[in-house]
Amino acid sequence: xxxxxxxxxxxxxxxxxxxxxxxxxxxxxxxxxxxxxxxxxxxxxxxxxxxxxxxxxxxxxxxxxxxxxxxxxxxxxxxxxxxxxxxxxxxxxxxxxxxxxxxxxxxxxxxxxxxxxxxxxxxxxxxxxxxxxxxxxxxxxxxxxxxxxxxxxxxxxxxxxxxxxxxxxxxxxxxxxxxxxxxxxxxxxxxxxxxxxxxxxxxxxxxxxxxxxxxxxxxxxxxxxxxxxxxxxxxxxxxxxxxxxxx
Numbered sequence: 001x002x003x004x005x006x007x008x009x010x011x012x013x014x015x016x017x018x019x020x021x022x023x024x025x026x027x028x029x030x031x032x033x034x035x036x037x038x039x040x041x042x043x044x045x046x047x048x049x050x051x052x053x054x055x056x057x058x059x060x061x062x063x064x065x066x067x068x069x070x071x072x073x074x075x076x077x078x079x080x081x082x083x084x085x086x087x088x089x090x091x092x093x094x095x096x097x098x099x100x101x102x103x104x105x106x107x108x109x110x111x112x113x114x115x116x117x118x119x120x121x122x123x124x125x126x127x128x129x130x131x132x133x134x135x136x137x138x139x140x141x142x143x144x145x146x147x148x149x150x151x152x153x154x155x156x157x158x159x160x161x162x163x164x165x166x167x168x169x170x171x172x173x174x175x176x177x178x179x180x181x182x183x184x185x186x187x188x189x190x191x192x193x194x195x196x197x198x199x200x201x202x203x204x205x206x207x208x209x210x211x212x213x214x215x216x217x218x219x220x221x222x223x224x225x226x227x228x229x230x231x232x233x234x235x236x237x238x239x240x241x242x243x244x245x246x247x
Contacts, residue, residue: 015075024239025120027116027233030066031079035073035109036099038117040065045119046178046185053121053181061124064117064187065229067084068109070095073201076175078105078158082203095198102186104158104176104206112193112214114228118236122182125243135243136188139235140173143190146231149218162213170211171204172218191215193222 032112043076052059070098072083072095082105083097095110109115122132137153140160144151151172154164160173173190191214199212216222 004172011060018220022175025061025063025118025237028062028064028081029229030064032067032111034230035068035096037097039100040120042117042185046180046183048141049119049121049183050181053183054143059121061120062118063233064119065116065233066117067069067113067225069214070108070110070198072097072108073100073102073176074098074106075102075104077103081234082106083201084203085201089201093198093201100186102176102178103173103193106202107176107189107205108198109189110195110198112195112216112225113193114190114192114225114232115187116190116232116236117187118184120184120240121224122179122184123187125240125241129177130201132179133175133177135239136175136177136236137173139232139239140188142235143228144172144215147215147219149215153215157205157207160216168211170213171207172204172213172215191217192228 030041040066049059049235052161067221070093072090074080074097075081083092122128127135137158137160141151144160148171149162151160151162152164154161154169158175160172160175162170162172173188176186180186191212193216194214196212196214206212215228230242
């Protein structure tokens with residue numbers, strides 16, 4: 001009887017302990033938002049999490065989804081010559097250019113592209129930066145699979161690719177993050193119903209021999225952005241919770 005009581009007590013404790021380890025992430029939808037405004041809002045939340053960690057005070061892990069008006073962003077290691085337009089030409093296509101504080105080279109954001117900015121304390125999920133980027137890629141791979149599209153990774157390149165190891169390689173999702181004290185910002189840009197013409201004005205992510213694509217281009221029809229958002233959030237949340245359950 002005593003042994004049985006100990007077993008029941010231990011089992012209940014295990015269940016209770018595991019439930020504590022499931023880390024909640026909040027989904028925040030900013031809709032269509034100007035890039036400069038989103039960058040400021042991201043930075044404010046990012047700084048808030050870092051300060052909260054330092055002060056041992058409350059903070060939340062957030063996954064932000066949005067779309068941007070036409071804009072190009074150039075990362076810290078990016079090369080200016082990967083932007084193929086001058087200032088006047090940028091104005092003519094109603095686009096702007098920002099030099100920003102993430103890794104990676106140049107990429108495009110615009111209507112029909114799902115941008116995701118997870119602002120997370122990676123220590124809550126026992127993740128290093130490389131593992132985190134891998135997790136972002138895996139979430140997008142899972143979403144593409146749910147639409148019947150086989151995707152994967154490309155050696156020595158971040159992001160999610162179709163036919164990555166062939167001469168038909170094309171990127172469907174770009175990834176560029178910033179991480180300080182294990183807190184992340186920036187994230188991924190997933191081409192859903194994106195106007196692909198805007199990629200012709202740059203060398204996307206610095207590549208001159210690789211293509212770009214979108215869910216709509218691969219499937220032949222436009223998708224519900226809200227549906228894709230929900231699938232991506234579900235995949236990210238599931239993968240993150242698996243990390244907390246492991247450790």
